[in-house]
Amino acid sequence: MKRTRCEGEEELETNTNSKEICELCKLSDDCPSKYGEKITLKHHNLTVHYFCLLMSSGVYQRGDEDEGIYGFLVEDIKREIRRSSRLACTVCKKKGASVGCNIKSCRKVVHLPCGIQEQFIFQFTGQFPSFCREHCPTQTNSQPSCPSTPLSCSICLEFVEPVLSYTVLKCPCCHSSWFHRDCVQHQAYSAALFFFRCTICNNKDKFQQEMLRMGIHIPERDASWELEENAYGELLQVYQRCDALKCISHKGRKYSTQEGKWEILRCNFCGSNGTHRKCASLKLFETKWVCDVCRPAANGNGKRIIYCLVLLFCVAPWSPEKRHFIGLSISVHSRSSLQRNTPGEILHTLASQISKHQFMSVVVRKDGVFKAALELLRQADFDPHHSLKVTFPDDEEQTNDMNNGNLQRFPRLLIQDLQNSVLFEGPENKKNLALNSQAVQEDFYFDAGCIIALSLIHGGPPLGFFSEALYKCLFNFPRDSHLTRRQFVIRDAQSVKDLKKAVSSASDYLEVAGCLRQINSLSDKQPLVKDIVNFHLVTRMQLPLKRFRDGLNTLGLFEHIQMFPEIFSDLFCYPPAKISAHTMANLFFVQFSDNEEKKKKEIITEGFWRQYLHDCEEGRCATSLEDILIFATSKDIVPAMGFNPNPSVSFVHSLSSVGTVPERQPCYNKIVLPVATTYEIFKKHLEYAVCQYTLMQTI
Known part of the structure; x- marks a missing residue:
């Protein structure tokens, strides 16, 4: 041996x-x-x-x-x-x-x-x-991954085809780890016998046995970092920077003294954020300070918090290099902690980065919301962490209620304009990125990605207009792509003569695409069509796709889309289902009074409410379900991140037998219904209130 x-x-x-x-x-x-x-x-x-x-x-x-x-x-x-x-x-x-x-x-x-x-x-x-290749050991995959899901190597995070082969290996203990052979060999050479283990499930013994069986060499020595002198020297350095929203030190954020008001205190929990005593209004005897990220957990309110250490949440105002700084929202969501989350919960977590005390003004003029959004992004002090204050041309006086309505209206109109812009092409609800030279020069693809990210995180509607091919191209994973006219002619060729004729007529295009080749038989057709599709959707769109992805990573959104592409695909590729009476009834939480006499009347009115929703669905009312949703929440569709707070219905008891008109509280997504004695009175008052509001919106 x-x-x-x-x-x-x-x-x-x-x-x-x-x-x-x-x-x-x-x-x-x-x-x-x-x-x-x-x-x-x-x-x-x-x-x-x-x-x-x-x-x-x-x-x-x-x-x-x-x-x-x-x-x-x-x-x-x-x-x-x-x-x-x-x-x-x-x-x-x-x-x-x-x-x-x-x-x-x-x-x-x-x-x-x-x-x-x-x-x-x-x-x-x-x-x-x-x-040899014919007699070598192989792996089996007991739970094959969904072929529509783009996977990445668990070490280098680059795309990996989920098919077991010599170059692609898998952990025997978990079903989510895929590796390039070169990557896992490099990992084994670095980590060595005592530290080499699966990067996902952390199994060591079974993983090492399987890797040895598949030809991975595991050195019998300490890990490379253990052999390197002073390998952890940077860990001896402490964080020395003031991260207060407004640092008042004249010598800069990195200035620090040994003691006194300019001493930098680090967060008592994470140690990754700091502040001058003076900037945090701390007394000289106070030695403990907690940053904004850790404060909810420190106060015991962090049960629903997924630890998300967002660097930009408490740093200095937006730097001029916004295009390089925009994706630096550093989150440490672990894959396991987010595994059961819905897109709405993830978007809510990302929305926690937005300050409620700092605002960016958006003025919508007659040239449209898309132009207003571009002007916002072009501002030198643009910061995606600030809240938006939207003004439309017909706003005479800006109130909190009006601004809330504008915030609901702005993302909806913005996505509609973006969908119909020159940046996208194709049939409705199945759009692909269009190649536009001016858009490349003006960097509109980055702006489009940024607009989509801001819209989703600020409570905008689901997109629903991406083609599956475009969505997969975001991960460099094109499949089942739509063909262009040239490709149809080549694909439908039934003989070598027809194929040669089709190739000849498209020779200029094929030469630019690098796909021009000699045709000898019909078997050359399928590889040619595949290469053309790859060029049309991927190669020629590399720069626009890259800039689009960069913009989409505003506030760290694209990082989470990459982690969970399946759950986000519904938001991007499929239009939301039409709202129904049953959906509306379940969407609104009904708040009853504690008083038993009042509650009995409210239960009757709640029955009228449900009946009215069904009548709207059947077309027996002057209003639609969408009109009611807009009346209560200022939105005609459930946002991608859901409602916050959840929509609710409460009741008001009128002394008059005639009753009062229903009221809306869009800041709380709430509708206040007057208690009515008959369905006819209830329907009359609710229809009047909703129709009046709808009419005012169209003026």
Whole structure:
């Protein structure tokens, strides 16, 4: 049985030399992670890679660790070199192949580097067997992932095709971890035996056994960071910066003294935020301070809080480099803590970054809401963490109620304008990004992504107009794409002659796309169409898509979309279902009085309310369900993040037998219904109030 050497043992008569050639693989490469340490015995004029020696089929460790090369005797090594010199590599056809497939009936022999190239699997355990591509061990996936879900490597976070193969591996213990082979090998080489484990489920034993079986080398030493001198030096540095909304120090936010009013105190909980005593109005004897992020938890109100350390929540005002700074909202939502959350809950968490005390003014003129939004984004002091104060042309006097209504109205109109802009093309509710040269020059794609993020987080409606192809392109995952006219002609060609004619007519376009090729048979059609679709939807749109993603990451939104693409797809790709009477009845929470006499009357009125909703749905009323929703909440559709607070119905008892008109409280998403004795009176008053409000909105 072969054995690996232990790191740190004395290396007798050995040294490394990058110019020496390995006697087994005939390469001079010095890459320890790939070929192992390159060792030279000066007295014997012998140089080998350690892995080439371990994997050679005809040599074994017959000596002690201090003999030869870690137990491989010099005579045995030379004998193996002579043996392999008679064997031709099945890959490069050159002599010197020392590594053979462990299956006795298989005659494939290779050099170690050729075996890596040919996808051999080398097991660094037991007898150190090697297996060719036909006989190598494979993995099975007991719970295959949904093919429509774009996955990422759990180490490098880049896209990974969820199909098990030589280059794609999976943890045997959990069903959410996928790895590129190169990534997991690099991780193993860095973490080594004592720290190498699954990055998702943290399993060590089963994970290491499976990785060894699949040919991953795990060094028997400390992790690389344990061997590096002063590797954790930066942890000895404490946070030294004032993060108050308004720092009053004339010497800057980083100025600090040992004591006194300009001493910087760090958060007593997270230590990641700081403030001058003076900036936080702290007394000289006070030594403890809690930042805004940790204060809800410190006060015991943090049961519903998912820890989200947003750097920009309590830092200095917006810097001029907004385009590079806009995505720096650093959140440490763990995937497990957010796993059960809905998009609305995630959007609520992101909305907590918005200050309720600082405002950005949006003035909507006759040229439309989209132009007003662009002017807002172009402001030098634009900060997405500020609340919005929206003014429309017909606003004579801005009140809190009017501003609340404008805040509901603005995102809805903004998304409608964006959907119909030159930035998108295609049928309704199935839009793709359009390539527009002016939009590229003006960076409108970034603005569009930013507008969508702000709309969703500020309580705007679901989008519902993205095509599935566009949504998947956000993750570099295009599939089932719509074809253009040129592609239809090529795809529908039924003969080689028709195919050649279609290719010839589109030759200019195909040449620009890099897809122009010689057509020999109909089998060339499908790869050609696939390449054209890839160019049309991905390659030519790389810059617009990148800028669109950058804008969409405003306040950290796109990071969460990447983590949970499935639950967000409904917001982007599918229009919301038409509201029904049943949905409306469940949407509004009914608040009854504590007084029993009043409650009996309110229960009767609540029955009128439900009957009125059904009549609206059946078209027997002058108002629609959407009109009622607008009357109560100023919104004609349930926002992407849901309502906050939840819509409610309360009652008012009138002394008059005729009753009073229903009232709206949109700030609280509340409608106040007068208690009525008959359904006819109830319907008359509610219809009058809703119709009057609808009429005023259209004037």
